[in-house]
Amino acid sequence: MPVVLQLSDVSVVRDTNPILSNLDWTVDGDERWVILGPNGAGKTTLLQIAAAMSHPSSGVATVLDGKLGQVDVFELRPRVGFASSAMARRFPADETVLNVVLTAAYSVTGRWNEDYEDVDLRRAHRVLAEWKLDHLENRLFGSLSDGEQKRVQIARSVMTDPELLLLDEPAASLDLGAREELLQLLGGYASSSESPAIVMVTHHVEEIPRGFTSALLVSGGRIVAAGPLAEVLTESNLEATFGLPITLTEIDGRYSARAA
Ligand SMILES: Nc1ncnc2c1ncn2[C@@H]1O[C@H](COP(=O)(O)OP(=O)(O)OP(=O)(O)O)[C@@H](O)[C@H]1O
Numbered sequence: 201m202p203v204v205l206q207l208s209d210v211s212v213v214r215d216t217n218p219i220l221s222n223l224d225w226t227v228d229g230d231e232r233w234v235i236l237g238p239n240g241a242g243k244t245t246l247l248q249i250a251a252a253m254s255h256p257s258s259g260v261a262t263v264l265d266g267k268l269g270q271v272d273v274f275e276l277r278p279r280v281g282f283a284s285s286a287m288a289r290r291f292p293a294d295e296t297v298l299n300v301v302l303t304a305a306y307s308v309t310g311r312w313n314e315d316y317e318d319v320d321l322r323r324a325h326r327v328l329a330e331w332k333l334d335h336l337e338n339r340l341f342g343s344l345s346d347g348e349q350k351r352v353q354i355a356r357s358v359m360t361d362p363e364l365l366l367l368d369e370p371a372a373s374l375d376l377g378a379r380e381e382l383l384q385l386l387g388g389y390a391s392s393s394e395s396p397a398i399v400m401v402t403h404h405v406e407e408i409p410r411g412f413t414s415a416l417l418v419s420g421g422r423i424v425a426a427g428p429l430a431e432v433l434t435e436s437n438l439e440a441t442f443g444l445p446i447t448l449t450e451i452d453g454r455y456s457a458r459a460a
Pocket residue numbers: 214215217219237238239240241242243244245246
């Protein structure tokens with residue numbers, strides 16, 4: 201499997217503050233990573249580098265086959281799917297669900313001719329069905345529930361058939377039913393060999409879908425542990441990451457954690 205993301209000694213400094221320090225991390229095409237860490241750990245900053253939306257202050261970040269700083273990021277970005285609430289706030293509330301998903305295709309250069317539009321429409325319908333949104337395609341984005349909006353964000357981000365999919369807290373703010381519905385869909389997607397590499401940021405081990413393979417724990421801009429999920433997700437690593445003793449439970453591929 202090709203490497204889709206490689207960070208070598210990557211640091212980010214903002215206003216003289218170190219945000220990320222000397223990160224080494226590699227993501228292979230068949231891996232599904234969860235990034236866990238406390239508020240302010242640098243998770244979103246890391247995801248922005250992976251999305252080629254931000255450059256490291258030092259070190260080398262290679263996204264797909266492009267080294268940031270050398271590659272044309274406008275050619276790279278359409279090959280990376282990115283879903284976050286910050287991005288969703290930019291979707292017009294009076295746009296239909298179908299259009300929110302379909303217009304993702306138009307950010308890909310050279311896709312304006314009519315043949316492609318038919319292909320795009322068919323693909324949009326398939327993606328909407330995959331994310332259980334087909335019955336909502338004519339609804340206005342602003343009229344959807346939080347759970348439905350999260351699924352639309354993800355559907356839009358996979359519309360361009362990305363080689364790397366980045367999800368920033370996809371289950372945040374969802375009620376129990378909506379969270380479980382989303383985790384089931386994400387778990388199915390993560391388990392498919394057709395799916396791209398996935399990197400998902402979350403605050404909660406309860407939000408790790410089945411099918412995820414790997415975990416990166418970050419705290420204070422540094423990596424606490426990185427590697428296979430079952431090896432990295434331990435009580436001692438979580439304590440080192442969140443700064444308090446943790447009791448961790450795993451049942452049938454799903455995790456839960458609380459203060460010990
Ligand atoms: N432009 C900036 N200037 C100064 N500090 C910044 C800037 N952008 C981010 N930071 C700081 O960098 C740190 C990491 O931010 P980041 O958003 O990456 O963390 P996070 O792990 O995603 O946090 P959260 O879980 O709260 O979303 C925070 O302390 C934040 O205040």
